[in-house]
Amino acid sequence: xxxxxxxxxxxxxxxxxxxxxxxxxxxxxxxxxxxxxxxxxxxxxxxxxxxxxxxxxxxxxxxxxxxxxxxxxxxxxxxxxxxxxxxxxxxxxxxxxxxxxxxxxxxxxxxxxxxxxxxxxxxxxxxxxxxxxxxxxxxxxxxxxxxxxxxxxxxxxxxxxxxxxxxxxxxxxxxxxxxxxxxxxxxxxxxxxxxxxxxxxxxxxxxxxxxxxxxxxxxxxxxxxxxxxxxxxxxxxxxxxxxxxxxxxxxxxxxxxxxxxxxxxxxxxxxxxxxxxxxxxxxxxxxxxxxxxxxxxxxxxxxxxxxxxxxxxxxxxxxxxxxxxxxxxxxxxxxxxxxxxxxxxxxxxxxxxxxxxxxxxxxxxxxxxxxxxxxxxxxxxxxxxxxxxxxxxxxxxxxxxxxxxxxxxxxxxxxxxxxxxxxxxxxxxxxxxxxxxxxxxxxxxxxxxxxxx
Amino acid sequence: xxxxxxxxxxxxxxxxxxxxxxxxxxxxxxxxxxxxxxxxxxxxxxxxxxxxxxxxxxxxxxxxxxxxxxxxxxxxxxxxxxxxxxxxxxxxxxxxxxxxxxxxxxxxxxxxxxxxxxxxxxxxxxxxxxxxxxxxxxxxxxxxxxxxxxxxxxxxxxxxxxxxxxxxxxxxxxxxxxxxxxxxxxxxxxxxxxxxxxxxxxxxxxxxxxxxxxxxxxxxxxxxxxxxxxxxxxxxxxxxxxxxxxxxxxxxxxxxxxxxxxxxxxxxxxxxxxxxxxxxxxxxxxxxxxxxxxxxxxxxxxxxxxxxxxxxxxxxxxxxxxxxxxxxxxxxxxxxxxxxxxxxxxxxxxxxxxxxxxxxxxxxxxxxxxxxxxxxxxxxxxxxxxxxxxxxxxxxxxxxxxxxxxxxxxxxxxxxxxxxxxxxxxxxxxxxxxxxxxxxxxxxxxxxxxxxx
Numbered sequence: 001x002x003x004x005x006x007x008x009x010x011x012x013x014x015x016x017x018x019x020x021x022x023x024x025x026x027x028x029x030x031x032x033x034x035x036x037x038x039x040x041x042x043x044x045x046x047x048x049x050x051x052x053x054x055x056x057x058x059x060x061x062x063x064x065x066x067x068x069x070x071x072x073x074x075x076x077x078x079x080x081x082x083x084x085x086x087x088x089x090x091x092x093x094x095x096x097x098x099x100x101x102x103x104x105x106x107x108x109x110x111x112x113x114x115x116x117x118x119x120x121x122x123x124x125x126x127x128x129x130x131x132x133x134x135x136x137x138x139x140x141x142x143x144x145x146x147x148x149x150x151x152x153x154x155x156x157x158x159x160x161x162x163x164x165x166x167x168x169x170x171x172x173x174x175x176x177x178x179x180x181x182x183x184x185x186x187x188x189x190x191x192x193x194x195x196x197x198x199x200x201x202x203x204x205x206x207x208x209x210x211x212x213x214x215x216x217x218x219x220x221x222x223x224x225x226x227x228x229x230x231x232x233x234x235x236x237x238x239x240x241x242x243x244x245x246x247x248x249x250x251x252x253x254x255x256x257x258x259x260x261x262x263x264x265x266x267x268x269x270x271x272x273x274x275x276x277x278x279x280x281x282x283x284x285x286x287x288x289x290x291x292x293x294x295x296x297x298x299x300x301x302x303x304x305x306x307x308x309x310x311x312x313x314x315x316x317x318x319x320x321x322x323x324x325x326x327x328x329x330x331x332x333x334x335x336x337x338x339x340x341x342x343x344x345x346x347x348x349x350x351x352x353x354x355x356x357x358x359x360x361x362x363x364x365x366x367x368x369x370x371x372x373x374x375x376x377x378x379x380x381x382x383x384x385x386x387x388x389x390x391x392x393x394x395x396x397x398x399x400x401x402x403x404x405x406x407x408x409x410x411x412x413x414x415x416x417x418x419x420x421x422x423x424x425x426x427x428x429x430x431x432x433x434x435x436x437x438x439x440x441x442x443x444x445x446x447x448x449x450x451x452x453x
Numbered sequence: 454x455x456x457x458x459x460x461x462x463x464x465x466x467x468x469x470x471x472x473x474x475x476x477x478x479x480x481x482x483x484x485x486x487x488x489x490x491x492x493x494x495x496x497x498x499x500x501x502x503x504x505x506x507x508x509x510x511x512x513x514x515x516x517x518x519x520x521x522x523x524x525x526x527x528x529x530x531x532x533x534x535x536x537x538x539x540x541x542x543x544x545x546x547x548x549x550x551x552x553x554x555x556x557x558x559x560x561x562x563x564x565x566x567x568x569x570x571x572x573x574x575x576x577x578x579x580x581x582x583x584x585x586x587x588x589x590x591x592x593x594x595x596x597x598x599x600x601x602x603x604x605x606x607x608x609x610x611x612x613x614x615x616x617x618x619x620x621x622x623x624x625x626x627x628x629x630x631x632x633x634x635x636x637x638x639x640x641x642x643x644x645x646x647x648x649x650x651x652x653x654x655x656x657x658x659x660x661x662x663x664x665x666x667x668x669x670x671x672x673x674x675x676x677x678x679x680x681x682x683x684x685x686x687x688x689x690x691x692x693x694x695x696x697x698x699x700x701x702x703x704x705x706x707x708x709x710x711x712x713x714x715x716x717x718x719x720x721x722x723x724x725x726x727x728x729x730x731x732x733x734x735x736x737x738x739x740x741x742x743x744x745x746x747x748x749x750x751x752x753x754x755x756x757x758x759x760x761x762x763x764x765x766x767x768x769x770x771x772x773x774x775x776x777x778x779x780x781x782x783x784x785x786x787x788x789x790x791x792x793x794x795x796x797x798x799x800x801x802x803x804x805x806x807x808x809x810x811x812x813x814x815x816x817x818x819x820x821x822x823x824x825x826x827x828x829x830x831x832x833x834x835x836x837x838x839x840x841x842x843x844x845x846x847x848x849x850x851x852x853x854x855x856x857x858x859x860x861x862x863x864x865x866x867x868x869x870x871x872x873x874x875x876x877x878x879x880x881x882x883x884x885x886x887x888x889x890x891x892x893x894x895x896x897x898x899x900x901x902x903x904x905x906x
Contacts, residue, residue: 177690177735181634237630282630 001026001120002333003154005139007129008032008161011104012300012317014111014123016158018062019325021118028152029115030127030141032161037109047191048222048230049107050075050099050209050311052399058318061325064114068107072100073223074207080368081212085263089208090368090377093396094388098207099311101222103230132157132171134294139167156335157296160317163286163305168298172288180288185307185358187217188244189234191278194268196227203267204229211364212261216240218365219261231264234365237282244280283307285354289347292339299324304350309361310398312405316353319402320346352405356398375430380419382434383441390445391415454479454573455786456607458592460582461485461614464557465753465770467564467576469611471515472778474571481605482568483580483594485614490562500644501675501683502560503528503552503662503764505852511771514778517567521560525553526676527660533821534665538716542661543821543830546849547841551660552764554675556683585610585624587747592620609788610749613770616739616758621751625741633741638760638811640670641697642687644731647721649680656720657682664817665714669693671818672714684717687818690735697733736760738807742800745792752777757803762814763851765858769806772855773799805858809851828883833872835887836894843898844868 002025006013009031017027051059051072059065076098077091092099115121130149131140138153159167172178197203202223204210210221210229217235224230238245242260247253253272257265265271286305291298300317324342331337367373384391394412397403403411422428426440455478459466462484470480504512504525512518529551530544545552568574583602584593591606612620625631650656655676657663663674663682670688677683691698695713700706706725710718718724739758744751753770777795784790820826830846837844847865850856856864875881879893 177637179634179636181632181636183632183634184630 003028003156005030005137005152005154005157007132007139007157007159007167008165008302009108009112009115009123009125010160010162010300011108011111011314012320013158013160014108014115015058015062015318016160016299016321016324017115017121017123018064018111018118019321021115021121022062023325023328025120026154027115027118027121028154029121029123030129030139030152031123031125032128032144032166033125035112035123035125036105037112047104047232047308048101048224049104049314050222051102051107052099052311052315054312054319054322054402055315057402058322061322064111067110067114068102069100071106071110071225072102073225074098074100075209075222077208078368079205079208079210081210081261081263082369083214083260083262088369088374090374091381093393093400094384097396097400099209099399101209101224103224129159129161129166130170132159132167132296134171134296137295155295159296159298159302160300161302163284163301165298165302167296168288168302171296172290172293172298175293178288178290180286182284182286184282184284185361186236186239187234187361188237188280188282189232190244190275190280192231192233192268192271192274193277194221194229194231194264200227202227202229211368212264213365213367213369214242214260215366217242219264220364234283234361247275250275285358287351287354289343291343291347291350295335297324297339297342303346304354306354306357307361308357309364310353310357310359312353312357312398316350316405319349322402349405352409356405356409371430375423375428376416376419378430379423379428379437379441380415382437383419383445386438386441387445456481456609458483458590458605458607458610460585460592460610460612460620461618461755462561462565462568462576462578463613463615463753464561464564464767465773466611466613467561467568468511468515468771469613469752469774469777470568470574470576471517471564471571472774474568474574475515476778476781478573479607480568480571480574481607482574482576483582483592483605484576484578485581485597485619486578488565488576488578489558490565500557500685500761501554501677502557502767503675504555504560505552505764505768507765507772507775507855508768510855511775514775517564520563520567521555522553524559524563524678525555526678527551527553528662528675530661531821532658532661532663534663534714534716535822536667536713536715541822541827543827544834546846546853547837550849550853552662552852554662554677556677582612582614582619583623585612585620585749587624587749590748608748612749612751612755613753614755616737616754618751618755620749621741621755624749625743625746625751628743628746631741631743633739635737635739637735637737638814639689639692640687641690641733641735642685643697643728643733645684645686645721645724645727646730647674647682647684647717653680655680655682664821665717666818666820666822667695667713668819670695672717673817687736687814700728703728738811740804740807742796744796744800744803748788750777750792750795756799757807759807759810760814761810762817763806763810763812765806765810765851769803769858772802775855802858805862809858809862824883828876828881829869829872831883832876832881832890832894833868835890836872836898839891839894840898 004020004025004027006017006029009029013029017029020027056065059068077089080088126144127141128144129139130142137157138151139157141150159165161167173180194203206223212219219231219233221229221231236243247256250272253275257271291303299320306313323346327338327341380393384393397408422444457473457478457480459470459482462482466482470482473480509518512521530542533541579597580594581597582592583595590610591604592610594603612618614620626633647656659676665672672684672686674682674684689696700709703725706728710724744756752773759766776799780791780794833846837846850861875897
């Protein structure tokens with residue numbers, strides 16, 4: 001029987017185990033942590049994720065999308081909370097399109113359950129990867145509780161052990177000519193759980209992603225099934241008018257929320273009490289190349305960890321599975337060919353999803369509340385309504401299609417410039433009647449201006 | 454007695470040991486390799502270095518410049534070897550200015566000798582750094598021959614263990630928010646020793662740096678005391694008309710040299726025979742930040758390893774010693790203050806020396822043989838002759854002054870643009886008489902054009 005090793009039973013590792021098991025591999029998964037399913041994980045204790053098209057596609061390909069849909073809450077757009085307590089709503093796509101809030105803990109547990117249902121898959125917990133012998137496909141392990149050392153040899157090894165991948169660090173990074181960078185952004189994040197009302201109902205509208213954009217920082221909230229919201233505050237560590245280092249006391253936190261997030265503070269006046277329930281964490285972009293060597297391949301965050309601002313980390317990792325699986329079939333499981341094709345086709349998309357994520361941070365924390373951006377969005381939405389098969393906004397290309405990330409990035413930026421020029425040249429404002437905008441749009445599409453599509 | 458640990462007895466570690474010993478520290482140096490002085494190192498077996506102003510300044514500050522001058526050969530300029538066997542000469546600076554060829558092995562051995570003369574300095578060989586405890590100043594070591602583990606505690610710890618610093622890798626890189634990148638350039642290098650004539654005389658002019666610029670690749674040669682030259686071929690690994698991967702057989706190497714370096718081939722027709730005496734090596738730029746944490750500081754290549762094309766790697770590392778020493782005195786040996794000041798003032802210069810090095814690769818392998826560059830150089834040299842106290846070319850600011858690298862980089866690039874504009878605006882060519890150029894230069898300096906100085 002063909003044998004595969006997977007290092008890490010996180011989201012990508014568990015899904016990839018399901019793919020390989022279906023393809024007839026004996027799959028041994030080694031996970032450093034203990035079995036998270038044996039600990040009670042409250043939904044709000046874990047970052048929420050937004051599953052979008054690429055994620056669903058990869059799940060559906062192995063027939064498990066519907067299982068996951070049971071634990072997912074659709075979010076059809078963004079609800080912007082302004083400083084003056086007014087709200088604004090921006091749909092993500094056309095009617096029916098949504099991204100889906102899922103709890104990291106729940107989806108991971110479900111994926112592990114499904115993987116373990118296969119007779120030819122075993123998840124070994126408390127097994128830390130110490131090193132990988134690329135050439136011979138041997139993974140060296142240490143039991144985190146007993147300290148016992150062991151090794152496991154297989155035909156092929158996949159490192160899905162996250163941003164701080166032990167396999168990458170202990171093996172790949174010592175390779176000659178391995179390019180690598182870890183760059184922290186100046187902002188950190190802290191989670192806050194906004195509890196449900198006493199009767200279990202939601203304190204904010206449910207099927208939407210809430211954002212409090214404040215220029216250099218922002219708060220977001222994603223819904224959980226139990227009526228609570230998982231909220232995250234993103235803000236610089238230091239050196240700005242508002243930064244984590246200045247929120248030292250309970251009273252600092254209290255005044256901060258009261259001043260900059262008044263409607264949120266009204267819903268959760270006890271926010272300062274739960275400030276320390278979650279740690280302050282940092283955010284990094286990690287790039288490297290090559291992604292494969294000998295019998296080892298990096299996937300997911302181990303290959304291309306990103307900041308979370310486009311909600312594409314998990315989706316991109318799941319797409320790694322789709323792509324690698326189709327290459328595995330195309331190259332008849334000749335892994336050395338598969339690996340070459342995988343890293344060459346996929347690396348530019350890993351880079352692009354990172355660029356998109358950084359770019360979308362500016363959009364979320366600042367631009368969404370900017371009048372020019374809102375006008376641009378309105379015009380763009382109208383174009384895609386009038387020409388639904390000819391024009392796709394950047395957000396849609398990334399979240400509602402499987403167009404390569406690098407193509408979406410290039411095309412999206414080109415489109416943004418064209419729309420901005422179009423608005424300026426035709427002196428369109430928020431007051432311009434829709435009928436007039438429609439006429440101009442038709443002129444644009446019938447005229448000589450080239451809209452990339 | 455105040456105690457200091459230095460990890461690595463390379464160039465920077467040995468010099469820094471001398472500084473600290475003079476300042477009254479008990480200095481323990483731990484070196485992974487065995488004592489290089491016990492092995493016979495032929496001059497040609499080790500990359501040659503070019504000591505310039507900053508290096509001499511740091512050596513003179515501890516009174517050892519003259520000792521090192523004894524093993525240094527001045528190089529007053531570049532001798533360009535064209536494909537048609539013609540030569541061109543470009544002086545590095547004004548008369549009397551030179552950079553100095555030294556053998557890495559010889560200067561390192563000399564620095565270790567001087568360090569060990571101090572009673573309060575000990576170099577411990579075959580001691581590999583396994584980890585550093587920042588907070589307590591403890592260095593964990595493993596004897597490379599016996600495997601014996603030990604630890605050494607001191608007031609302060611300096612990692613001077615090179616581009617692939619074990620201290621950085623095992624300690625700093627695991628810090629939260631430690632930014633790090635290692636980027637390999639697509640080119641590698643291989644050394645070739647051009648031996649002396651039978652009578653011990655030099656086969657090429659001695660007091661100059663020889664370059665065979667060929668656009669995408671180049672050969673260089675630096676003189677040794679025994680009449681030989683240490684030559685280095687820099688070239689892409691793959692994917693170009695000429696690349697290392699295409700030179701597989703002895704006959705490939707032979708035809709390559711005959712075709713692209715005809716005059717060199719004439720001097721060394723046996724070049725293909727010694728092709729494999731030195732390995733093919735890669736080249737990386739390594740950036741990181743912070744450079745200090747707790748009681749540990751990174752210096753030299755451990756902090757800012759660069760590609761070698763400006764000949765500033767050692768000079769910059771030696772300047773780290775000057776700078777750190779003056780901060781140590783200014784802050785009265787309050788190391789936590791010293792470290793903060795050191796990394797804040799020095800990091801932008803580490804970045805700049807890397808940018809300068811990459812930039813100078815283009816100059817050396819391509820521009821030096823370009824007519825526009827030569828004209829630009831001629832005009833610039835004339836300006837600095839006419840206004841020796843007002844105008845300094847980039848090469849002089851980097852090699853013959855201790856102006857901060859970041860200032861030199863900015864100013865140099867500004868100046869280059871001004872000179873290029875000046876040449877274009879006044880339609881200066883190689884044929885323009887010097888008297889006419891002088892008149893235009895006087896006009897430039899008296900006029901409104903602002904030359905940065």
